[in-house]
Amino acid sequence: xxxxxxxxxxxxxxxxxxxxLAHFVPPGRFAxxxxxxxxxxxxxxxxxxxxxxxxxxxxxxxxxxxxxxLLRARISRRERGSGVYLDGGFGVGKTHLxxxxxxxxxxxxxxxxxxxxxxxIGLVGVxxxxxxxxxxxxxAIDEWELDDPGNxxxxxxxxxxxxxxxxxxxxxxxxxPLELGAGRFSQKDFRAEIEELASAFEVVRVEGTDYRHRRxxxxxxxxxxxxxxxxxxxxxxxxxxxxxxxFPALIDSLARVHPIRYAGIVDQVDALFLAEMNTVAGxxxxxxxxxxxxxxxxxxxxxxxxxxVSLGSVFPPDFARGPYGKKISRCLSRLEEMLGxxx
Numbered sequence: 447x448x449x450x451x452x453x454x455x456x457x458x459x460x461x462x463x464x465x466x467l468a469h470f471v472p473p474g475r476f477a478x479x480x481x482x483x484x485x486x487x488x489x490x491x492x493x494x495x496x497x498x499x500x501x502x503x504x505x506x507x508x509x510x511x512x513x514x515x516l517l518r519a520r521i522s523r524r525e526r527g528s529g530v531y532l533d534g535g536f537g538v539g540k541t542h543l544x545x546x547x548x549x550x551x552x553x554x555x556x557x558x559x560x561x562x563x564x565x566x567i568g569l570v571g572v573x574x575x576x577x578x579x580x581x582x583x584x585x586a587i588d589e590w591e592l593d594d595p596g597n598x599x600x601x602x603x604x605x606x607x608x609x610x611x612x613x614x615x616x617x618x619x620x621x622x623p624l625e626l627g628a629g630r631f632s633q634k635d636f637r638a639e640i641e642e643l644a645s646a647f648e649v650v651r652v653e654g655t656d657y658r659h660r661r662x663x664x665x666x667x668x669x670x671x672x673x674x675x676x677x678x679x680x681x682x683x684x685x686x687x688x689x690x691x692x693f694p695a696l697i698d699s700l701a702r703v704h705p706i707r708y709a710g711i712v713d714q715v716d717a718l719f720l721a722e723m724n725t726v727a728g729x730x731x732x733x734x735x736x737x738x739x740x741x742x743x744x745x746x747x748x749x750x751x752x753x754x755v756s757l758g759s760v761f762p763p764d765f766a767r768g769p770y771g772k773k774i775s776r777c778l779s780r781l782e783e784m785l786g787x788x789x
Contacts, residue, residue, distance in 0.1 A: 447681065454702060473746070476744065491539055505584065508552075526612065527615060528609070533652065534620070535620060541588050551586075576611070582613060584613070591772060595636060624640060672750055677752045684719070689715045693751070696720060724754045726762075740777070742784070749785060
C-alpha cells in the first residue's frame with residue numbers, strides 16, 4: 447500500500463514546463479468521450495454536439511490545407527483565433543462535449559481545466575505561458591470561471607495572446623460570459639475587461655438536468671460513507687497502488703504541494719481511501735480540496751471514505767453561499783457521484 451508522505455516527497459521541486467504541457471490531455475474519465483457516444487437528452491445538447499462536430503471538421507479541413515500555408519496566411523493577414531463558450535449547469539454533459547471536440551480536432555492541441563491554466567500561468571508567467579500555447583492549434587479549457595480580479599486579469603491576458611496567435615479556444619462554464627465574477631467581486635469596476643472577454647466567444651447554451659441529481663440534498667441522511675473498519679478492510683484488498691490516509695493528513699499535505707502537481711499525486715494512485723472525513727474549516731484548505739477532488743474525478747480514481755459528518759456538511763454552509771459557491775457545489779456533486787459508485 448502507498449504512503450502519503452512518499453507520494454508527495456518528490457513533488458515539491460519546480461516542475462518541468464514541457465512535462466506539464468504533455469499532461470494537458472483529457473484525463474481518464476473523459477479519455478474515451480466522443481461525439482458518437484454522447485447521448486443528448488435535450489435539444490440544446492444535440493445542437494451543441496452538432497456545432498462542435500462541425501467546428502472540429504472545419505479545423506481538420508484547415509489542417510489538411512497544409513501547416514506551412516496556414517502559418518503564412520496568419521502572418522500575412524494576422525488571422526485571429528476564435529472562441530466557443532459552452533454554457534450550462536452542472537451535469538449536463540459539457541465536459542463530455544469538450545473532450546469529444548478535443549479528440550476530433552487536429553493536433554497540436556491542449557486540454558486542461560481553468561484552474562490548471564491559472565496555476566500554470568502563475569508558475570511560469572504570462573509570456574512564457576503564451577509561448578507554450580502558441581504552438582497549439584486548439585486549447586480546450588474546462589470549468590472557466592472567475593473567482594476574483596486576479597483570475598480575470600490572468601484569463602484576459604491568456605485570451606488576448608491566444609487569439610492574437612490564432613488559437614481556437616473552447617471552454618465550458620456554469621456562468622454566462624457577461625455574468626462572470628458576479629457575487630465574487632465588483633463587476634462594475636471591471637466592466638470593460640469582462641465585456642472584452644465575453645466578446646471573444648460564441649456562446650453555445652447546453653441545457654438539461656444534472657444527471658447526478660444531488661440526492662444527498664433531498665435525503666440528508668443518505669449514507670455515502672463506510673465505517674472505519676470497513677474502510678480499512680476495503681483498502682487492504684485494493685492492491686499495492688491503493689492509498690489509505692487520514693483526511694486531515696491529506697488536507698495538510700495538499701498545502702505543501704503546488705496545485706499544478708496534484709495530478710502527480712493522483713497519477714500514482716489506483717484507489718483512494720480517506721479516513722475520518724470532516725468539515726473543511728478554512729477557505730484556503732477548502733479550495734485546495736476542491737481542486738484535488740476535480741483532479742481525482744477527472745482521472746476516474748475510485749474514492750471511498752469514512753466520515754464524521756454528512757456529505758452536505760463537508761463544507762461550512764457559508765462557503766456554499768459565498769463567492770466560491772459554484773466551485774463548492776460542483777465539488778459536492780462530484781463527491782456524491784464518486785462515493786456512490788460501485789467499488
